[in-house]
Amino acid sequence: MKVKKVPLRKCIVCQNMYPKKELLRVVRTPDDQILIDQSGRAAGRGTYVCRQESCLTPDTFAAGKWKKVLERALNTSISQEQYEEFRTTWMEMMGR
Numbered sequence: 102m103k104v105k106k107v108p109l110r111k112c113i114v115c116q117n118m119y120p121k122k123e124l125l126r127v128v129r130t131p132d133d134q135i136l137i138d139q140s141g142r143a144a145g146r147g148t149y150v151c152r153q154e155s156c157l158t159p160d161t162f163a164a165g166k167w168k169k170v171l172e173r174a175l176n177t178s179i180s181q182e183q184y185e186e187f188r189t190t191w192m193e194m195m196g197r
């Protein structure tokens with residue numbers, strides 16, 4: 102029996118590798134929106150974040166770390182407005 106290889110992706114916050122399906126995908130769409138891609142199939146440049154508390158906490162957001170991390174990972178500059186929008190969606194998703 103062939104063992105199926107699990108695709109690994111790197112969390113942009115903690116830099117650890119995880120199976121793709123355990124990560125959250127964050128995508129920059131062709132019209133420059135920053136989205137949390139819940140389908141995993143949105144068009145655009147995607148990056149991944151793991152579900153560890155430390156990678157998802159509001160403290161991490163508050164430190165402004167997220168914006169920098171995302172900008173680097175998506176190779177783009179993110180406006181404060183885009184970021185706030187993304188952050189709001191994220192917080193709702195995390196139920197905070």
Ligand SMILES: [Zn+2]
Nearest residue numbers: 112115151156
């Ligand atoms: Zn992580």
